[in-house]
Amino acid sequence: MQDAFVLTARYVVSMDDAGTVYSPGCVEIKQGMIASVGNLEDVSQSQERIDYGNAAIIPGLINSHTHAAMSLLRGVADDLPLDDWLANHIWPLEAKFLSPEFIRTGSRLAVLEMLKGGTTMFADMYFFEDEVAGAAKDAGIRVLIGEGLLAFPTASAKDPNQAFDHILEQAGKYRDDELVGVLVAAHSTYATSEDQLRRCAQLSAELNLPVQIHCAEGKKEVEECLQKYGKSQVAYLADLGLLDTRNTQISLVHMVWPQEGDWEFLKRDNVSVISCPQSNLKLGSGIPPLARYVDEDIRVVLGTDGAASNNNLDMWEELRLAAFLAKGSTLDPTKLPAQRALRMVTIDAARAWNLGDQLGSLEPGKKADIAVVDLDRPNTTPCYDIYSTLVYAAGSSNVKDVFVGGKRVVKNGNLSGGVLNEADVLAEAREWAEKIKKARIDG
Ligand SMILES: [Zn+2]
Known part of the structure; x- marks a missing residue:
């Protein structure tokens, strides 16, 4: 992925102080930071773009x-x-x-x-x-x-x-x-x-x-x-x-x-x-x-x-x-x-955490920490009010992609970009559980 790209979706829930929701909306990311947030028509067509369709882009x-x-x-x-x-x-x-x-x-x-x-x-x-x-x-x-x-x-x-x-x-x-x-x-x-x-x-x-x-x-x-x-x-x-x-x-x-x-x-x-x-x-x-x-x-x-x-x-x-x-x-x-x-x-x-100027909302100048919530699922259909859908209906299984500092670390629900391997981590965790179980039986 390039240093500059745009995410678009049916909703961009900015969580700014005015509670602005852009629908359909876009978030422009440059070098890990949010460069702009707005309505879809504001996006320049020349940039690399990921269109999430029926989804909500929210702060991580x-x-x-x-x-x-x-x-x-x-x-x-x-x-x-x-x-x-x-x-x-x-x-x-x-x-x-x-x-x-x-x-x-x-x-x-x-x-x-x-x-x-x-x-x-x-x-x-x-x-x-x-x-x-x-x-x-x-x-x-x-x-x-x-x-x-x-x-x-x-x-x-x-x-x-x-x-x-x-x-x-x-x-x-x-x-x-x-x-x-x-x-x-x-x-x-x-x-x-x-x-x-x-x-x-x-x-x-x-x-x-x-x-x-x-x-x-x-x-x-x-x-x-x-x-x-x-x-x-x-x-x-x-x-x-x-x-x-x-x-x-x-x-x-x-x-x-x-x-x-x-x-x-x-x-x-x-x-x-x-x-x-x-x-x-x-x-x-x-x-x-x-x-x-x-x-x-x-x-x-x-x-x-x-x-x-x-x-x-x-x-x-x-x-x-x-x-x-x-x-x-x-x-x-x-x-x-x-x-x-x-x-x-x-x-x-x-x-x-005294990080309100850097994180927590989708606003220009903040770090691009983002979760993309898939709304094209039974538990999030229909959607009359995006806050209601997010808080009362959606869950972690709706999370499709995640960005931290503009880097995509979860892609289609799976870890991406980092060095961790999910199967290896789960196997290591099970090994620890065996040791703990054994100690409890012996001890
Ligand atoms: Zn505690």
Whole structure:
């Protein structure tokens, strides 16, 4: 494919602030960037052109919270409460198996699944994050890597504070990388120490890195924090400097149980809530108050969480569930309408990562991260309103082509252009599963 080309389709859903849809529309791409977006008649006939016909060209989806390599633990322990699931199943398995090789295979499996479903960027929190970066680069997907910061030794940080060294090293290594960025990933108020959290705030300010932390996921952790510190987790983080508008960009993952005093903090420009509704429901953590977040103008975006608590990395399911929960939990079907919901996985997500000027919508000057959704299918026929079709009817199986930085990385539903081979990745993943199964039987 040449450096300059044009994509055309029945709909171009720009997700710009005015909510412009061009129908039929076109997107002109030059050297990986969007050069123009408009109606079909605006296209110059001389350029190389891919006509998708009855399809929607939309910004690539952004998965704002995952633990990519946990895809190897998909289905390993289900139907358990969060603390039991973590302490008695996930953490022991991680202690036994986590290695750079595990992370490499798990991340490859995850990026395959995400890209094929139209996700063009994800924010990760796990270990040996260099391997996550490698898998992302091999497949051609964008990633923000987040080396997990915990108060106890982990597979990649025998001394808990070694994780800070990894973050510093990665911040240098990927400073100018086209696909990889770095974030400060503190696990939680209960598994990351106070000193570590203070250092996260400093590091974020010094290196201009966003912070991500699990917060108010389950009722129990909220109550424990209130008992231990006499304040909510959000207020505790604020006291440690993590919500300082001048220095940090922070995203609070889950926020199923915000306390009354938290709302003022959440309204700050530099704070985002990342909701992972499927994970919250599956772990029985609760129903996040999505409608109130939207009503109060709090930036709320979506993530899948890891595949061990979801159990897939499908942003379309997350999107639809978020909209339905907002309606069902308030008995009000007007809450979180389709167009508003789609912002949570596109432009609002880009803004949560301080990347709103580069990603998240189809506008001139932005990077050409694009998903092409095939509408010529039973589940998307007829189409009266494109937002309704995308949010309430379409799914990852409708994703036909995906572009990241103007490079076609999925073609006709299959990986293209990168160095990963799907059959090889699946075979490697099955090998890991055999080892894990055997260890559980023996152990
Ligand atoms: Zn998580």
